[in-house]
Amino acid sequence: MDFWLNLKDELIRNFITGARWKYLADGLLVTLRVSFFAVLIGIAVGVVLAIIRSTHDLCKLSRFNPFLKFFINFFDFLSKLYLNIIRGTPTVIQLLIMYYVIFASVNIDKTLVAVLAFGINSSAYVAEIIRSGIMSIDRGQMEAGRSLGLNYVRSMVYIVLPQAFKNVLPSLGNEFIVLLKETSICGYIALQDLTRGAYIIRGITYSAFMPLIAAAVIYLVMVLGLDYLMKYLERRLRRVE
Amino acid sequence: MSDGVLIKVDNLHKKFGNLEVLKGVSTEIKKGEVVVVIGPSGCGKSTFLRCLNLLEEPEKGRVFFEGQDITDHKTDINLHRQKVGMVFQQFNLFPHMTIIRNMTLALTKLRKMPKQEARARALALLGKVGLEDRAESYPSQLSGGQRQRVAIVRALAMDPLVMLFDEPTSALDPEMVGEVLDVMKSLAQTGMTMVVVTHEMGFAREVASRIMFIDEGIFMEEGSPAEFFGNPKSERLKDFLSKVL
Numbered sequence: 001m002d003f004w005l006n007l008k009d010e011l012i013r014n015f016i017t018g019a020r021w022k023y024l025a026d027g028l029l030v031t032l033r034v035s036f037f038a039v040l041i042g043i044a045v046g047v048v049l050a051i052i053r054s055t056h057d058l059c060k061l062s063r064f065n066p067f068l069k070f071f072i073n074f075f076d077f078l079s080k081l082y083l084n085i086i087r088g089t090p091t092v093i094q095l096l097i098m099y100y101v102i103f104a105s106v107n108i109d110k111t112l113v114a115v116l117a118f119g120i121n122s123s124a125y126v127a128e129i130i131r132s133g134i135m136s137i138d139r140g141q142m143e144a145g146r147s148l149g150l151n152y153v154r155s156m157v158y159i160v161l162p163q164a165f166k167n168v169l170p171s172l173g174n175e176f177i178v179l180l181k182e183t184s185i186c187g188y189i190a191l192q193d194l195t196r197g198a199y200i201i202r203g204i205t206y207s208a209f210m211p212l213i214a215a216a217v218i219y220l221v222m223v224l225g226l227d228y229l230m231k232y233l234e235r236r237l238r239r240v241e
Numbered sequence: 242m243s244d245g246v247l248i249k250v251d252n253l254h255k256k257f258g259n260l261e262v263l264k265g266v267s268t269e270i271k272k273g274e275v276v277v278v279i280g281p282s283g284c285g286k287s288t289f290l291r292c293l294n295l296l297e298e299p300e301k302g303r304v305f306f307e308g309q310d311i312t313d314h315k316t317d318i319n320l321h322r323q324k325v326g327m328v329f330q331q332f333n334l335f336p337h338m339t340i341i342r343n344m345t346l347a348l349t350k351l352r353k354m355p356k357q358e359a360r361a362r363a364l365a366l367l368g369k370v371g372l373e374d375r376a377e378s379y380p381s382q383l384s385g386g387q388r389q390r391v392a393i394v395r396a397l398a399m400d401p402l403v404m405l406f407d408e409p410t411s412a413l414d415p416e417m418v419g420e421v422l423d424v425m426k427s428l429a430q431t432g433m434t435m436v437v438v439t440h441e442m443g444f445a446r447e448v449a450s451r452i453m454f455i456d457e458g459i460f461m462e463e464g465s466p467a468e469f470f471g472n473p474k475s476e477r478l479k480d481f482l483s484k485v486l
Contacts, residue, residue, distance in 0.1 A: 065314065138331075138333075140329055140331050140333040141333060141335065143296055143329070143333065144327075144329065144333035144334075144335070145335075146296065146319075146322060147294055147296065147322055147325070147326075147327035147329075147396075148322065148323070148346070148347040148351075148395075148396070148399060149319050149320065149322040149323035149347060149351050149399065150319070150346075150347060150350065150351065151319050154350060158346060158350070159335055162337050163335075163336065163337050166337070
């Protein structure tokens, strides 16, 4: 009996008194906002990088005119540099550099800084995932498209990318889960996300158990929801084959 | 364009790394001809075929199509490929699209044909190969022979001037080879210009207007089916025919 009374007291003290649950609720909104827009940036930039890299690797460049050849080689070099730097340094450092170095002298919304930092970080991983998908598609698919007279870009967009995307959907889902949880380091730039919200409650009530477990459960539910969504998408795309 | 020459191949060379696959191949293909290319595996017959729509780019030599040099970088290769239908050994249907979408994709995107018109045209072609009831199926739901028949009419939908066949029956179960060859035979009877790489000697004997034998990267011998099979001149060809017939 004592345990249950105690639990109830703890719940009230940590979440109800002074409407402390709002720290979690507001933090959750920040986490969702940052994750959502970071995923969008990650996909957009990632797809472009993946196409540059695989175009360079797959295409016989000899037929291109020298200008185009230089263009592709140049952008492939830039993409590799970008991928190495982003994947080779910790996300926290990237976030801190974004806030304290790049936007140091600008008064800018911290959420935007976080969205940019996480979006750029995720794009490197998404790029490699999509590239592996593109490389996994049989050469004959591109050849069949080209033999019908479709140009390279159209063959890529209508024929190769949809199949590649479907093949890498599980890996992409995984990347989104990682990204969602990675946003828990937003506190480093004093952005009040879900983790930071729980941390603030702990500072007020001096009890760690309730706020941290609550935050963990909320993350878990979000990840499970995201996982369900990805599995649903996978099933829908698999249905046609 | 003189004397109805559609394709002129002049001194074609192609290397893969250090391996010289084509060592100077020249020929002319006239309108309405059915040219069958045979030869031992690895002799370069597929490479020769793929050079005709520049899926492989030759190191040296030129390919003229309707008098235009397609190896010239200024030639719009995508426009050229619209006039050249190609059928692959592995079918290469697009697995994420229905059969009808496979066939109408290029029509709607390149010819800017209205959807209904493209659809009607695709259905008519499917009807010719007895597959109009599979229009809404996906490639994975079809047998190998059916897939290859779809691949043939997909290429035909673009109204090509010539059809290239790259070992169209080699990936098929034996009982499905006949249905594909039948489609090719009736296509030949419509007067379509065809270049066919195949191991089907029966098809070559029956349908070809000319047979070419490639070995060691050159055209060793060519002739009508009658002289080709009846009176082979080179030792290589005699040896090859004794193995495959």
